[in-house]
Amino acid sequence: MAKKTKPGGNPNIVSLWPTTLLAKRFAHYQKVNPALLELFYQHRDREQRSPQQAYASKDDLLSQYPLHQELNELAEFISQGIVEVAREANKGLWRNDEKVRVNITGLWFQISNAHSFHEMHVHGNCSWSGVYYVRSADCATSPQSNPGQQPNGVTRFYGPHVEHMAGGFGDYGNLYLHDNSWDSFPEDGKLCIFPSHLKHMPFPYNGKEDRVIVSFHAQVFNASGTQSYDYGFNN
Numbered sequence: 617m618a619k620k621t622k623p624g625g626n627p628n629i630v631s632l633w634p635t636t637l638l639a640k641r642f643a644h645y646q647k648v649n650p651a652l653l654e655l656f657y658q659h660r661d662r663e664q665r666s667p668q669q670a671y672a673s674k675d676d677l678l679s680q681y682p683l684h685q686e687l688n689e690l691a692e693f694i695s696q697g698i699v700e701v702a703r704e705a706n707k708g709l710w711r712n713d714e715k716v717r718v719n720i721t722g723l724w725f726q727i728s729n730a731h732s733f734h735e736m737h738v739h740g741n742c743s744w745s746g747v748y749y750v751r752s753a754d755c756a757t758s759p760q761s762n763p764g765q766q767p768n769g770v771t772r773f774y775g776p777h778v779e780h781m782a783g784g785f786g787d788y789g790n791l792y793l794h795d796n797s798w799d800s801f802p803e804d805g806k807l808c809i810f811p812s813h814l815k816h817m818p819f820p821y822n823g824k825e826d827r828v829i830v831s832f833h834a835q836v837f838n839a840s841g842t843q844s845y846d847y848g849f850n851n
């Protein structure tokens with residue numbers, strides 16, 4: 617959807633296709649996070665994996681622990697966040713008072729250290745994805761926190777302009793193309809929700825304590841269950 621220039625801006629300019637993300641802190645993180653850490657380490661240790669190895673649980677954590685109070689509190693906070701960001705992204709398309717239902721299709725945790733990371737990727741079969749930082753440990757906290765080095769353990773998101781960087785022409789006229797990524801700096805209790813198609817990469821993490829996160833995918837429906845596009849040509 618095209619967004620026209622803000623009131624007061626140059627009326628000859630049309631700015632297209634903004635990207636909408638949500639970043640906010642869970643008010644109850646100081647209560648919830650210690651309980652999650654206990655659950656996650658117990659879960660991992662049952663599998664007798666090496667503590668030095670990056671660990672990712674299966675993505676059916678909510679089914680495995682349906683009665684875990686803090687996990688359910690986090691899932692509710694995540695669902696509310698998805699509605700908040702999806703309502704903003706779909707402004708003008710959703711009716712104002714429209715009730716929607718969030719289906720968290722996958723939720724899992726990851727424990728990382730020893731420079732572990734994932735390559736740049738996107739998520740399929742969902743409209744919104746996200747990360748919740750349970751323990752940010754020694755992750756970079758700002759662009760200035762590791763001068764001259766890659767930012768430890770941040771989540772980096774890449775905008776569409778990144779496609780035009782490799783081998784592309786660069787001059788002063790397209791300096792804006794360099795503004796093609798955004799970093800989410802981990803903080804305990806911070807939730808970051810993003811469109812599932814957005815390219816992203818968790819940067820390598822190394823620290824005294826492990827970096828622990830929850831990741832998730834979700835679909836969103838309205839009352840009629842509308843999930844996908846209507847491909848008819850005669851509407």
Ligand SMILES: [Fe+2]
Pocket residue numbers: 737738739816
């Ligand atoms: Fe991801």
